[in-house]
Amino acid sequence: MAAAKYIFVTGGVTSSLGKGIISASLGKLLQARGFKVTIQKFDPYINIDPGTLNPYEHGECYVTDDGAETDLDLGHYERFLNTPTSQANNVTTGRIYNNVITKERKGEYLGKTVQVVPHITDEIKRNVFQLGESGDFDFVITEIGGCVGDIESLPFIEAVRQVKWDVGANNFLVIHLTLIPYLSAAKELKTKPTQHSVKQLLEAGIQPDILVCRSEMRLPQEIRKKLALFCNVHINSVIEALDAETIYDVPLLMKKEKLAERVLAKLKIPNKTEPNLDQWKDFLGNLKNPTDEVKIGLIGKYVELPDAYKSIAEAFIHAGSVNECKVNLQWISSESINEENCQSVLEKLDGILVAPGFGERGVEGKIQAVKYARENQVPFFGICLGMQCAVIEFARNVLKLKEATSTEMNPDTKHPVIDLMEEQKKIVDLGGTMRLGAYPCNLKKSSKVYSVYGKKTISERHRHRYEFNNKYLERIEKAGLKATGINPDTKLVEVVELEDHPWFIGSQFHPELKSTVLNPHPLFVKFVEAALNSKKSNTKN
Numbered sequence: 001m002a003a004a005k006y007i008f009v010t011g012g013v014t015s016s017l018g019k020g021i022i023s024a025s026l027g028k029l030l031q032a033r034g035f036k037v038t039i040q041k042f043d044p045y046i047n048i049d050p051g052t053l054n055p056y057e058h059g060e061c062y063v064t065d066d067g068a069e070t071d072l073d074l075g076h077y078e079r080f081l082n083t084p085t086s087q088a089n090n091v092t093t094g095r096i097y098n099n100v101i102t103k104e105r106k107g108e109y110l111g112k113t114v115q116v117v118p119h120i121t122d123e124i125k126r127n128v129f130q131l132g133e134s135g136d137f138d139f140v141i142t143e144i145g146g147c148v149g150d151i152e153s154l155p156f157i158e159a160v161r162q163v164k165w166d167v168g169a170n171n172f173l174v175i176h177l178t179l180i181p182y183l184s185a186a187k188e189l190k191t192k193p194t195q196h197s198v199k200q201l202l203e204a205g206i207q208p209d210i211l212v213c214r215s216e217m218r219l220p221q222e223i224r225k226k227l228a229l230f231c232n233v234h235i236n237s238v239i240e241a242l243d244a245e246t247i248y249d250v251p252l253l254m255k256k257e258k259l260a261e262r263v264l265a266k267l268k269i270p271n272k273t274e275p276n277l278d279q280w281k282d283f284l285g286n287l288k289n290p291t292d293e294v295k296i297g298l299i300g301k302y303v304e305l306p307d308a309y310k311s312i313a314e315a316f317i318h319a320g321s322v323n324e325c326k327v328n329l330q331w332i333s334s335e336s337i338n339e340e341n342c343q344s345v346l347e348k349l350d351g352i353l354v355a356p357g358f359g360e361r362g363v364e365g366k367i368q369a370v371k372y373a374r375e376n377q378v379p380f381f382g383i384c385l386g387m388q389c390a391v392i393e394f395a396r397n398v399l400k401l402k403e404a405t406s407t408e409m410n411p412d413t414k415h416p417v418i419d420l421m422e423e424q425k426k427i428v429d430l431g432g433t434m435r436l437g438a439y440p441c442n443l444k445k446s447s448k449v450y451s452v453y454g455k456k457t458i459s460e461r462h463r464h465r466y467e468f469n470n471k472y473l474e475r476i477e478k479a480g481l482k483a484t485g486i487n488p489d490t491k492l493v494e495v496v497e498l499e500d501h502p503w504f505i506g507s508q509f510h511p512e513l514k515s516t517v518l519n520p521h522p523l524f525v526k527f528v529e530a531a532l533n534s535k536k537s538n539t540k541n
């Protein structure tokens, strides 16, 4: 295919209908036919990126290889398509305005009045075309965050309208994701909210080509007809999207509804091949037919909002499928754990994961959970702050450095076993200034983590400010907590693991960000395996 085709996904009626999953599923169906696809998300908020947002506001902040802090939908894109995304795949209103204002200050608008149309819309389109014109993709799918009709998303919708004229109708398509509510009192599915949201799109000059209709009930033919009639689309372009048992069912549900066929037909692309979804189906087969189950505790402070740990939860789904085992994740608030109740809260678990996080709240509970895992030989996995807690716990309870902590928790501690690097000390701005993105790491040959990866050099993604303090390295290693993954350039400790323990690994990086359906992350796969083994040996005893 020569030029890229542009597909826009808008949302109507309510948010949270799953535009990200629909976009990723369509991407998968096109990719499974041999096309090269990328998915981009526009977020209409003013923050430059979600990096400074509290996880309660916006869920997990997903980090790409190039160090962009992005929306969690990019995680779905990567998990479904198994291809990396980058900063170009997530653009906010804040970034658009920032770029335009920076240009204006440089005098690049040559004395013109800078306006929403055309300057902001041009900048939005530049971000779309930058992907399409790279030559790397047959399809650019752009998801517009929020709902049509929101004040904030107006410039994006206007830019979408203009793209049609820039690239021509045969290279352009709009999918509108909407909700068909069921009124149980009337025993009826209602189309009116969809009619209104399509009307809003029409007012903005956009006729959707395909309607994807979220619904709890099957859409009967007469409802499809009504939607087609009132929303001005072909009846075959009314696609039903039922609530699914797992998000990983959605590509197959969309295949049944012929979403990709409709897209190809509308874009006048011959549909030559059947999609190859064999591996996907194998994954789903294992996922849905587990032969065993493990209970893994996720010890974190944002557990009321599971989206805050989205990639970790998904990585466990991938790892469970590989092990043909259901991973029963127990979300445990680290604030609820203390020395007295630790045993009773944690004893039923086959594995303990101490989650990433920021700030002091809940840290002592995390440290207690590490201690319990270490002393009771429970498989343990610490990620980022979770790894830092493992170092603190070891320093306090094995090296007997009672005041050991991270300078994030106490800047004046006598034993800063986790500390800021010199270059971090000078930083005042919070946005985009952590150690972010992919860094190489060398694994020690005889270590457990080496056997997990099966190779010496790995690359994993980071998002943190504080680091293992190498001043304590010798003492900590001597006592049995080994630094088995080291950054070759900076000598920073990226992995620690305990000798004389069935499975105790902490990683400064976030392996969950690279786990996909086709490439489940080995650390999660082996951790689940270790939890299974621990369960089996406990039942024997």
Ligand code: GLN
Residues within 6 Å of the ligand: 355, 356, 357, 358, 359, 383, 384, 385, 386, 408, 463, 464, 465, 466, 467
């Ligand atoms: N708060 C810690 C740091 O900044 C850990 C960050 C994390 O867990 N992502 O170093």
